[in-house]
Amino acid sequence: MNLRRDVFQAIADPTRRSILLLVATHSMTAGAIAANFDTARPTVSKHLQILTECELLKQEQSGREVYYHINAKKMKEVADFIEPFRKIWDDRFNKLEAIMKNYKPKK
Amino acid sequence: MEYKTQVRAGEGQQDILITRVFELPVELLFKAHTEADIVAQWMNTKVLQLENKRHGSWQYETSDPQGNVVFRANGVFHEFEPPAKITRTFEMENTPFPVQLEFLTFTALTDETSQLDMQIIFKSAAFRDQMLKMPFAYGLNMAHNKLEALLRKN
Numbered sequence: 287m288n289l290r291r292d293v294f295q296a297i298a299d300p301t302r303r304s305i306l307l308l309v310a311t312h313s314m315t316a317g318a319i320a321a322n323f324d325t326a327r328p329t330v331s332k333h334l335q336i337l338t339e340c341e342l343l344k345q346e347q348s349g350r351e352v353y354y355h356i357n358a359k360k361m362k363e364v365a366d367f368i369e370p371f372r373k374i375w376d377d378r379f380n381k382l383e384a385i386m387k388n389y390k391p392k393k
Numbered sequence: 394m395e396y397k398t399q400v401r402a403g404e405g406q407q408d409i410l411i412t413r414v415f416e417l418p419v420e421l422l423f424k425a426h427t428e429a430d431i432v433a434q435w436m437n438t439k440v441l442q443l444e445n446k447r448h449g450s451w452q453y454e455t456s457d458p459q460g461n462v463v464f465r466a467n468g469v470f471h472e473f474e475p476p477a478k479i480t481r482t483f484e485m486e487n488t489p490f491p492v493q494l495e496f497l498t499f500t501a502l503t504d505e506t507s508q509l510d511m512q513i514i515f516k517s518a519a520f521r522d523q524m525l526k527m528p529f530a531y532g533l534n535m536a537h538n539k540l541e542a543l544l545r546k547n
Contacts, residue, residue, distance in 0.1 A: 300463040307488045310523050322487065367525045368400050371409075376398040379413050379509075382435040386421045389431075 296340045301325065302333050306342060306356065313346060313355035402525060407518045411511040419507035423476035423499050447473050490524065491516035
C-alpha cells in the first residue's frame, strides 16, 4: 500500500530535512545515511521510504547497492527559490529592526 | 506587502547578494550582529559562541521543540571593523556543503538609517543553486506551517 505522501508532510520532520541535506550533493546508500543518525536503522529506512514516495528522493541501483539522491525535477528551478530565501531574510531583518528600535544600552 | 530585502543571484554565478535598508543608525545595526542575546532573537537560534574579533570564532545551534538539535553552524571572523565591516566564514555542520565566505558591509545613509550589504560566496555555482533550492536549510527552525505557506506560494 503506497499512500501518496505530501511533500510538506515529508519535510516537516527534522530528520528527513537532515537526510535531504546529506544527499543534496552526492548520492548515498541507506547504510551511509543511517550512519549519520543516532536513530535506529529501521527508523531511517522509514524516513527514506517516505521521502521516496513523495518523490523528493530517487533510488538508483548500482550493482548490489541502492543509492539515494535528490530528485532534481521535484526541486524547483532556482529562480522560484529566490523568493522563499528572500522571505526568510526579510523576516529576520524585520525582527532585527524591531528589536533594535527598542534597544536600551546596557549599563 | 513589499519586501524591504533585495536578493540577487545571477545565473551561473557562485554568489548571492542580499541588501537591506534599516531605519536604524549604523551603530545599532552593527550591534545587532555582535551581542549574542540579540543575535539569538532575530536569528532564532542559540548562540554558543560569538568572539567579536579578528580570528575569533562563532557557533550557532538550533533545536526543534522536542529539544533535538536540527542545525548547527560555525565559522571564523576574518575582518571585524565596527561599525562598518564583518568578513566571516560559514560552515553548516553535519552536511556535505562546503564552507561559505560572507562579506557584510554596513553603511550609514543618514543619522537614523543604514544599509547592510551581504555577499555570500559559495565554492561553486552548483553548490549555490543547491543551497537556494533548499530554503529550509536556512530556516530549519521555521515552524512547519510557516514553511509550508512559503513553499505553497511558489
